[in-house]
Amino acid sequence: MTDLMDLHEDEPRHGHRRRRRGGRLVAVLFVLLLIAGLAVGASTAVRKVLSGSPADYNGAGSGEVTVQIKPGDTASDVAIALAAADVVASRQSFFQVAAADPRATTLQPGFYRVRLRMSAAQAFDLLLDPSARVVGRVTVPEGLTIPQTLRALSTGTQIPLAELRAAAKNTGSLGLPAYARGQLEGYLFPATYDIEPGSTAAEVLTQLVSRFKQAAETVDLEARAKALGRSPHDVVVVASLIEREVRFDDEYGQVARVVYNRLDQRIPLGIDAAVAFGVGKAPGAALTASDLAKDTPYNNRKRLGLPPTAIASPGEATLEGALNPVSGNVLYYVLASKEGRSFFTADYNAFLRQRDKSRAEGVF
Numbered sequence: 518m519t520d521l522m523d524l525h526e527d528e529p530r531h532g533h534r535r536r537r538r539g540g541r542l543v544a545v546l547f548v549l550l551l552i553a554g555l556a557v558g559a560s561t562a563v564r565k566v567l568s569g570s571p572a573d574y575n576g577a578g579s580g581e582v583t584v585q586i587k588p589g590d591t592a593s594d595v596a597i598a599l600a601a602a603d604v605v606a607s608r609q610s611f612f613q614v615a616a617a618d619p620r621a622t623t624l625q626p627g628f629y630r631v632r633l634r635m636s637a638a639q640a641f642d643l644l645l646d647p648s649a650r651v652v653g654r655v656t657v658p659e660g661l662t663i664p665q666t667l668r669a670l671s672t673g674t675q676i677p678l679a680e681l682r683a684a685a686k687n688t689g690s691l692g693l694p695a696y697a698r699g700q701l702e703g704y705l706f707p708a709t710y711d712i713e714p715g716s717t718a719a720e721v722l723t724q725l726v727s728r729f730k731q732a733a734e735t736v737d738l739e740a741r742a743k744a745l746g747r748s749p750h751d752v753v754v755v756a757s758l759i760e761r762e763v764r765f766d767d768e769y770g771q772v773a774r775v776v777y778n779r780l781d782q783r784i785p786l787g788i789d790a791a792v793a794f795g796v797g798k799a800p801g802a803a804l805t806a807s808d809l810a811k812d813t814p815y816n817n818r819k820r821l822g823l824p825p826t827a828i829a830s831p832g833e834a835t836l837e838g839a840l841n842p843v844s845g846n847v848l849y850y851v852l853a854s855k856e857g858r859s860f861f862t863a864d865y866n867a868f869l870r871q872r873d874k875s876r877a878e879g880v881f
Contacts, residue, residue, distance in 0.1 A: 571609035577639050578604070578632030583651055583714070586644070588626040592616065595624065599640055603633050610637035620645055627652070628714050652711035657725065659707040659832035660760045662794070666705045666830060670721055674712045684718035691719065691726050694733070696749040703753045703827025704729045732833045741840045745777070754823045756831035756839040761790035761800045763850075764857035769838025771861050775847050776823075784848065786817040794828040852881050 582602050586595055592615035596608035605611045614637045615621040624644055628651040631643050643649050655673030657666055663685060671678040684691075688701050697704050705722065706729035712721055733739070733749070742752045759772045779786055790800045795815025796808045809816075815824040831839070849868035853860035853875055860871040875881060 572606040573610040574606045574634045574636050578635030580633040585628050586626050592621050604631050605637045605640050614638050614641045656709045657707045660829045663702050676718050680718040684722050691723050700826045703757050705830050707830050707832050736836050752839045754827050756835040757827035757829045759835045759838050760829050760831045770841050770843040773839050773842035791815045791817050791824050791828050
């Protein structure tokens with residue numbers, strides 16, 4: 518009986534254990550499903566955080582607005598500016614697009630013409646489109662004087678001429694190199710410039726001076742001037758004379774040689790473009806006997822040496838010509854053809870013959 522009892526007792530206990538194990542299994546499965554559900558939910562939440570679904574407009578937008586990317590702005594800064602201007606629906610939408618695209622590092626400071634209520638992706642693409650950038654493009658040709666340059670800048674930027682003139686007088690704030698000796702003439706470099714909206718007169722002139730310094734570095738102005746036994750400023754002055762005197766690149770080094778030979782031999786330069794500058798006449802203008810007799814610092818028919826400043830803005834090619842004079846003993850040159858070619862010689866009588874010939878042929 519005891520055995521039966523034991524058996525009887527064992528069976529219920531055994532069966533009871535099975536029921537408990539089954540309950541535990543259900544509980545475990547429930548917990549696992551709950552965890553799985555939470556994991557799926559968490560994963561979805563993480564994806565939403567990472568990929569995001571912030572407010573965003575659809576399409577290319579409409580209308581027009583100008584926004585600025587400031588120097589040093591991050592993608593987050595740009596996103597805030599776009600959202601504030603209602604270009605994008607939320608800063609988060611733009612930031613997520615920018616964060617996922619390596620081109621974001623190529624966004625450039627400037628002003629951009631974009632549309633209102635654009636999708637973040639289209640706004641991002643538009644900021645990378647050069648045609649969206651708002652600039653005032655101004656071309657400053659070689660050989661202009663300061664007044665001519667200021668007029669060109671005023672026309673191209675709509676900055677009042679009076680403001681540009683005032684800024685040009687304050688040369689200490691324009692970043693001139695020390696060797697310019699505070700003289701602006703010759704240092705407003707001729708080139709094509711993109712002027713940002715809202716730029717001040719001083720900022721624009723500083724941009725031109727900065728471009729001169731880049732060109733000076735390119736041609737190694739200071740070191741090569743020293744090798745010639747000249748100051749960098751003197752080379753700039755010589756380059757400006759070349760700019761006004763001859764038309765063809767292959768004659769730049771020849772004019773430079775004439776100038777340096779005359780300086781070395783203490784012969785007046787006799788360059789009428791400098792005389793004209795001194796009396797306020799445009800290069801190429803006819804000079805009267807009174808003009809030629811006027812004793813200005815630029816009358817190098819009367820005075821030895823170089824004029825005190827450049828007489829125009831030289832370009833990189835004439836700077837190179839002034840730094841690379843040809844060898845030889847030439848002392849004279851004269852216009853020899855209607856195409857603008859010059860005749861160079863070391864012989865005064867040959868110079869006179871060519872001068873008379875050019876006059877007879879109507880070259881000048």
